[in-house]
Amino acid sequence: MAKNFKAQTPKVSEAEAKRRHDLMDDAIVRFRGQADELEAALGMYMLGRHVGWKVLFLVHSKSTIAKYEQILGIKVREEFPESTVDSVRSNAYLAARALTNFWKVVSGDEKLPLDRSARRSV
Secondary structure, eight states, X not given: OOOOOOOOOOOOOHHHHHHHHHHHHHHHHHOXXXXXXXXXXXXXXXXXXXXXXXXXXXXXXXXXXXXXHHHHTOOHHHHSOSOOTTGGGOHHHHHHHHSSOHHHHHHTSSOOSSOHHHHHOO
16 A cells, blocks of 8 residues: 655646646657557656656666657756655665665666565655
8 A cells, every 4th residue: 555645846837837738748749659658758757847857767767768758858857856855755766865876776786675666666
């Protein structure tokens, strides 16, 4: 059963909400390919604002991030903050914070003490 967390990420302004909506609309209009990839990219985009790019890199492989960036026309590290107040909702983020080098965890040089499904939970 999921833990009950109260999200802390603040709401965005109307202008920012419109910018994000337009970005997603443009990605949908431009996209050609498998619908599940588009859907996953859009989901990552929505989640990124809440958890930051570090969590996204812990949840997805570098190649998946690159594919989603291409679909959306963004760079994750430019679009989202490194972390947010809600990053701590990620088990992978909490585990990686305890290790010495974030990028070693992302590249697989250091292993998280979590299986793949536990890393994906928020």
